[in-house]
Amino acid sequence: xxxxxxxxxxxxxxxxxxxxxxxxxxxxxxxxxxxxxxxxxxxxxxxxxxxxxxxxxxxxxxxxxxxxxxxxxxxxxxxxxxxxxxxxxxxxxxxxxxxxxxxxxxxxxxxxxxxxxxxxxxxxxxxxxxxxxxxxxxxxxxxxxxxxxxxxxxxxxxxxxxxxxxxxxxxxxxxxxxxxxxxxxxxxxxxxxxxxxxxxxxxxxxxxxxxxxxxxxxxxxxxxxxxxxxxxxxxxxxxxxxxxxxxxxxxxxxxxxxxxxxxxxxxxxxxxxxxxxxxxxxxxxxxxxxxxxx
Amino acid sequence: xxxxxxxxxxxxxxxxxxxxxxxxxxxxxxxxxxxxxxxxxxxxxxxxxxxxxxxxxxxxxxxxxxxxxxxxxxxxxxxxxxxxxxxxxxxxxxxxxxxxxxxxxxxxxxxxxxxxxxxxxxxxxxxxxxxxxxxxxxxxxxxxxxxxxxxxxxxxxxxxxxxxxxxxxxxxxxxxxxxxxxxxxxxxxxxxxxxxxxxxxxxxxxxxxxxxxxxxxxxxxxxxxxxxxxxxxxxxxxxxxxxxxxxxxxxxxxxxxxxxxxxxxxxxxxxxxxxxxxxxxxxxxxxxxxxxxxxxxxxxxxxxxxxxxxxxxxxxxxxxxx
Numbered sequence: 001x002x003x004x005x006x007x008x009x010x011x012x013x014x015x016x017x018x019x020x021x022x023x024x025x026x027x028x029x030x031x032x033x034x035x036x037x038x039x040x041x042x043x044x045x046x047x048x049x050x051x052x053x054x055x056x057x058x059x060x061x062x063x064x065x066x067x068x069x070x071x072x073x074x075x076x077x078x079x080x081x082x083x084x085x086x087x088x089x090x091x092x093x094x095x096x097x098x099x100x101x102x103x104x105x106x107x108x109x110x111x112x113x114x115x116x117x118x119x120x121x122x123x124x125x126x127x128x129x130x131x132x133x134x135x136x137x138x139x140x141x142x143x144x145x146x147x148x149x150x151x152x153x154x155x156x157x158x159x160x161x162x163x164x165x166x167x168x169x170x171x172x173x174x175x176x177x178x179x180x181x182x183x184x185x186x187x188x189x190x191x192x193x194x195x196x197x198x199x200x201x202x203x204x205x206x207x208x209x210x211x212x213x214x215x216x217x218x219x220x221x222x223x224x225x226x227x228x229x230x231x232x233x234x235x236x237x238x239x240x241x242x243x244x245x246x247x248x249x250x251x252x253x254x255x256x257x258x259x260x261x262x263x264x265x266x267x268x269x270x271x272x273x274x275x276x277x278x279x280x281x282x283x284x285x286x287x288x289x290x291x292x293x294x
Numbered sequence: 295x296x297x298x299x300x301x302x303x304x305x306x307x308x309x310x311x312x313x314x315x316x317x318x319x320x321x322x323x324x325x326x327x328x329x330x331x332x333x334x335x336x337x338x339x340x341x342x343x344x345x346x347x348x349x350x351x352x353x354x355x356x357x358x359x360x361x362x363x364x365x366x367x368x369x370x371x372x373x374x375x376x377x378x379x380x381x382x383x384x385x386x387x388x389x390x391x392x393x394x395x396x397x398x399x400x401x402x403x404x405x406x407x408x409x410x411x412x413x414x415x416x417x418x419x420x421x422x423x424x425x426x427x428x429x430x431x432x433x434x435x436x437x438x439x440x441x442x443x444x445x446x447x448x449x450x451x452x453x454x455x456x457x458x459x460x461x462x463x464x465x466x467x468x469x470x471x472x473x474x475x476x477x478x479x480x481x482x483x484x485x486x487x488x489x490x491x492x493x494x495x496x497x498x499x500x501x502x503x504x505x506x507x508x509x510x511x512x513x514x515x516x517x518x519x520x521x522x523x524x525x526x527x528x529x530x531x532x533x534x535x536x537x538x539x540x541x542x543x544x545x546x547x548x549x550x551x552x553x554x555x556x557x558x559x560x561x562x563x564x565x566x567x568x569x570x571x572x573x574x575x576x577x578x579x580x581x582x583x584x585x586x587x588x589x590x591x592x593x594x595x596x597x598x599x600x601x602x603x604x605x606x607x608x609x610x611x612x613x614x615x616x
Contacts (some may be wrong), residue, residue, distance in 0.1 A: 120353075184394040190350055191389075192409035192459065193382035202408065206399045 027283025030217070033248050033276030037269070041091040048085035053240035055080040065259040075261035077247075078254060081240070089242035096275065097154050097236060098223050101161035102216060108162070109169025110212060114200055116170070117177030127170070135167040139222060140229045147235040157236045161226060165219050170216045176208045183207075210288040217281020224274045244269050295366060296323040297499055298347070303360035304512075305339070305346050305523075314568035316342040321596065324499060326466070329509035330471040331502040331531070333546070335519035337437035337566055340503050343520065344469050347501075348381050349374075364467075368523035372570060383413050387464035390472040392452035396444035398530070403440030406430070406459045413463060430455070433488060452489065462490050468493070469505045486513060508550050511535045519543050522567050529602035539604040541582050562585035576607065584608060 004051035017028075040047070050056040057080040058065060066076040074083035112131075116124040134142070180186065181204060189199045230236055231245025239246060242268040251262025305317040318340045324330050334340040347349050347362055349369065350534065361545060362369045366382065381387075388394045396406055406429055407422035416422035427437030433454040444452055453473055461469060474482035490513055493500050504510050512518050514531040519542065527540040538544045545562040564581035567573050573580055581587040590605045596605045 087376065184389055185397045186392055187350060187352075188387070188389060188395045188459075189397075191348060191381055191387035192412075193377060193378045194412055196411060196413065198408065202404075203397050204399070230433065252398070268330070 002247075006066055006081065019271060021287050021293050023283035023286030025283070026279045027287065030276045030279030030283055033272060034280065035283045037091050037276065038095060040088050041095055044088040044092070048082075048088045050082040050085045052085045052242040053081060053087040056082045056085075065262055066252050067259075068261055069273040071277050075253065075259070076263045077259075077262055079240070080226040083247075083265055085259060086242040086247055087244070087269055090244040091273065093231065093237050093241070094224065094227050094245065095271070096177070097158045097161065097227050097230075100155070100158035101223055101227070102157065102220055103163060104162035105169050105219070106212070106216070109166040110173050110208075112166075113173025114177050114204060114208065117174040118181055118196070118200055118204060120178075124174075124231055128174070131167040131170045134163065135171065137164075139164045140158060140226050143226050144233060144235065145231055147230050152235045152238065154236050157227060157230045160230070161223050164226065165223055168219045168222075169212070169215055173208055176211045177204055180204050180207045184223055208286075214281055214285045214288065217277050219281075221274050221277040221281060224270065225279060228270045295365075296327040297365060298322075298324040298501075299361075299363040300343075300347075301363070303343070303346065303362065304358040305342050305351065305355060306358050307355050309570070314569045315572065316523050316569060317346065318572075320360070320523075320525055322518060322525065322528070324467070324501065326499055327497065327532050328516055329493065329500045329502060329514045330516045330518060331504060331514040332518045333504055333507045334509050335566055335567070337522075338520040339523040340505075340520045341408055341471055342523075344387075344471055344501060347467075347469060348385050348387065349377060350381075350387070367485070379413070382460075382465065383415070383504045384410055384465055385467045385469065385470065386460035386463060386471045388453070388456045388460050388473045390455055391476050392449050392473075393476065395456050396452055400443055401443055402429075402455045403442075406440075406455070406462055409459065409463060415463060425462060426458075427443060428554060429458040432461070432492070432538045433458040438529060453477060453481075453485055457485075457488065457492070458582050461498075464496060465498065467499045467501060469501045471504070472505070474509070475504075482509075489513075489518070507535075507546050519546065522572060523569060524577055524605060525596060525603075526578065526606070527602070528596070529604075533602060537568045538582075539599070539602070539609065540606050541584050541608070542578050545581075545583075576605075597604065 013270060048190050055062070062080050063078055065078050068075045072082050072084060074087060076082055087160055112127060121139045126288065132283070143164050144161045145165055149156050150156035186199060186203060189203050227236070228245040228248070232245065234248045237243050237246060239250060247266040248263055251259065251266065255263050271278060300320055300322040301315055304315070304520050307316055320343055331342040332343060342351065342355065346357050347369065349357070356369055359373065360370065360379055369380065371546035396402065403423055403426050407416070407419065410416040410422040411419070416425050423440060427440055431440060435451060435454055435458070449457065474485050477485065489500065492498065496505065502514065507512040507517070511531055517529065517531050517534045518525055519527040519540065521542050527538070527543045529535065534543065535547065538547055540588055545606050549559040549562060567577055567580065573600040575591050576582070576585070576589045578595050579585040582589065584609070592609065594605045594607045595608055596603045599609060
């Protein structure tokens, strides 16, 4: 019988940068974009030329958004706030909300998917129906509904996003678990007298893990757009806190009178962040040879 | 008392189109130190019988009635938690397909060591790995392979790793479900040698499941022939091959190629019955060249004939039955 050689499955930073594999460019570009946005959000207090919510123009210019200039590279808004500074600060809320939402969705969706797929039976049926009915709702509508019931705050926005994205994690993990548990090595683990807890954690989970990464990438893409929607409707923070979604909302009234910079830059940043996660997710999917349907 | 006593075992798979009776009223005793081979075609219930011993039936399989006594303890009634202590250290198993029986994302050392830790055979990780290394060496794989992943090994090596994992727990019974079917003949012979060697060394009893009666005849002390969920014949290996009593066993042996004779291979006409609707009487009668009236109406009991058993009405006439 032919000897099959190959490298162990797993991730190493060095291997990721050095090796050649499909999806590498996409993945690295995605990671670069995400890291870049995280960086500017952290460093905002040190690099922003003006405070984000303070008048930075003479009183005479109040009420009229000023176009980009050397002093204000992204222009100012009607209140005289410097848009460049607001853009630098504006990623903080969205990153926080999406990170918290991803953590909650992972923490709930993954264990439920594992248990549901592994044990099947009644619990599985109940969970599947529940998750599928949540999944069937348009994400943004559901998120808005929940967030408005809970009240506007970043934490509540994260909770409502989690409700929307738990089913995504659940469905993918459950599906993969159903596939893995039919594998003979699970049977072999049982035949060695290993309890289900160990079989699940040490044999099923590691085999399901790659798909969790992909769902994280692609799910977060969606979550970013939904979060921007929540912010747009004022369901995360209140003005004058800097936030891309909220600035988009505040800028929309001036857009028609020619102040394109008030919507262009916040919109660009939201798109860029979503793109970063999409590239990460698709790149991972390609590397791990997981087919995605969206 | 026998090491393993299966009494009146009925196993079934409920399906949408009816209940498949995979094992019907099976009675079987296995003594310590035996190598019992269970032989039969696909779907004869041989694997189902073996898997029900440790209750690892694939869903929706279930044991409907009967008992399986292992050293006096009924495994059928044991709660799952208790049963787990028997799986591995008392009754080990190895499987048909060594390619998929190992977890692809864990090293083979991890996989052997974790069971040793779970059953308290090793006190800590270091000891578990050292024992796992010993186990690998015992099956002829260098211990530096502990850190290898399954895809770095060949099929034969993987089967050795599986055997090492099972034997490391020092089971009294090793159930081998067609462990050589997926391997080529040369590797197959080596695995069989290994099993025999380990059996002697560890004083194990082997229950060997196979469709290959010639392979079974080579090493077994006893062969049990199953057909359509029924035990048809049970005899010491030599007697069974030299003098098969059941027409089905005779058919099986006639269908086995023999390199050293110019005997014609004869297949058994017809197909095994649909187990959802088994034929009345003897399950083999529609294919049996020697079937007579009673075969069509009455199910033959497993008769004791000086140290061997056969379920066939032909022998009832001779007055050997009860």
